[in-house]
Amino acid sequence: MLTRLDDVYQLSLLGHWVLDKHREDMQYFDKSLFEDFKNLYKGVTEGKQATQLLAEKQLDGVSVTDLLSYGTANAGDDYPLYTESRAKALIVQRAIYAEKIGDTNTLDTRQLTAKVEELTAVINGEEYKPIATDYKGNLFKELDERAQEQIAHYGKGFKFVDEFMKGIHRGQLTVLGARPRVGKSAMALQVARNVADEGYKVLFIPLEMTVNENLQRILLNSQIVEPEELENGTIDRPAVGEYLDFLEQNLKFCESLNSLESIEKLIKAEKPYLVVIDQLSQITIKGSHKDNREKYIVITRALKRIAMEQKVAILLLSQLNRVSTEKKKPTLESLHESDSTGQDADNVLLLYTKDDEEETDSPERETFLRIAKQRNGISGKDIPLMYRGERFSFSPVDTSKRTLAQFMEEKQRKRL
Numbered sequence: 001m002l003t004r005l006d007d008v009y010q011l012s013l014l015g016h017w018v019l020d021k022h023r024e025d026m027q028y029f030d031k032s033l034f035e036d037f038k039n040l041y042k043g044v045t046e047g048k049q050a051t052q053l054l055a056e057k058q059l060d061g062v063s064v065t066d067l068l069s070y071g072t073a074n075a076g077d078d079y080p081l082y083t084e085s086r087a088k089a090l091i092v093q094r095a096i097y098a099e100k101i102g103d104t105n106t107l108d109t110r111q112l113t114a115k116v117e118e119l120t121a122v123i124n125g126e127e128y129k130p131i132a133t134d135y136k137g138n139l140f141k142e143l144d145e146r147a148q149e150q151i152a153h154y155g156k157g158f159k160f161v162d163e164f165m166k167g168i169h170r171g172q173l174t175v176l177g178a179r180p181r182v183g184k185s186a187m188a189l190q191v192a193r194n195v196a197d198e199g200y201k202v203l204f205i206p207l208e209m210t211v212n213e214n215l216q217r218i219l220l221n222s223q224i225v226e227p228e229e230l231e232n233g234t235i236d237r238p239a240v241g242e243y244l245d246f247l248e249q250n251l252k253f254c255e256s257l258n259s260l261e262s263i264e265k266l267i268k269a270e271k272p273y274l275v276v277i278d279q280l281s282q283i284t285i286k287g288s289h290k291d292n293r294e295k296y297i298v299i300t301r302a303l304k305r306i307a308m309e310q311k312v313a314i315l316l317l318s319q320l321n322r323v324s325t326e327k328k329k330p331t332l333e334s335l336h337e338s339d340s341t342g343q344d345a346d347n348v349l350l351l352y353t354k355d356d357e358e359e360t361d362s363p364e365r366e367t368f369l370r371i372a373k374q375r376n377g378i379s380g381k382d383i384p385l386m387y388r389g390e391r392f393s394f395s396p397v398d399t400s401k402r403t404l405a406q407f408m409e410e411k412q413r414k415r416l
Helices: 007-018 023-028 031-045 050-055 064-072 080-100 109-123 135-148 159-165 184-197 211-221 227-232 237-248 260-270 292-310 340-344 404-415
Strands: 173-178 202-206 251-253 274-278 313-319 347-352 364-374 381-388 393-396
Touching: 007 023, 007 031, 007 064, 007 080, 023 031, 023 080, 031 050, 031 080, 080 109, 159 364, 159 381, 173 184, 173 292, 173 340, 184 202, 184 211, 184 251, 184 274, 184 313, 184 393, 202 211, 202 260, 211 227, 211 237, 237 251, 260 274, 260 292, 292 313, 292 340
Parallel strands: 173 313, 173 347, 202 251, 202 274, 274 313
Antiparallel strands: 347 364, 364 381, 381 393
């Protein structure tokens, strides 16, 4: 059992952090090292200064005079008490990381090993330089793993997406953007079901709809039930129950889970192939941010890191800003609130219509999926799809019988 730092060391460190002298050190420490000062630690991690902490009464059990004297007596790195406390804290934290190595339920072993090496360098006063070595061995190992790994596909209804994007890849963050009511949740759910049907584990985190709402959409999408059967409750319960038992093996819904920290913990514990998060604007994170743009930057960069560290594919849903009245095709800049969403993602898919049909209850709707960004493939491709509202399903447009122009003409005639 590791021993916590004694009070004087904790006060020394917290004093410096409150005064913003060595706040970068916070990344190294586990909050359990400061159990006696939970409120103070929380305030420091949120970037608050001593005056704010005092006003908010977050300095319970801490002498303000002592705290500030520790921080100001001699604020440089050569301050003996601080130097000693910092070294001791780093050594304790390094031991915590070392104990976790090999425990696959916490962090990837390679990540922990790197943290231990980095802390060792910091403790020794050295600049940590993670220089890559053995290029050939590491690259060939990854290529061998890639050759053996089966790749999940977007699946039924999205054959053209698979053709251009070559499936759904681990380690990548994909953003699916659309205006409200265009069908991004329906598309994400259809993709999740397809991947689960292929035998891959999927975590679906619905932040705007209940699990039962999503299950009803899946039953309609898979054509196991008719809309009127759900409406009046006359479904074939044995058949539906058998399908839902099959679905539950690989498709896992996660309710009441909207903090970034809890999402990361769940991914580490469940180790899925694909994670679907519906949607970006509903995710919460610790700390204060001046606006949503800053908040979304933190979230998307964290999700990209999680995708790489945990070797999972993440599909993140996001809203689009309304396209101009000239009805131009949406671009990366159309992503709601933050251009970093498109910058941080490996792939960006934008779902849109060429008219205002998202504001109607049309049973069928011509919809386009634009590959706005693909880090390792073609971008700028627009894929025509048919959206069937009563089934919450997408399917390829059959251009062998009629052209897209003919289809649009027919729709215009129906309106007149």
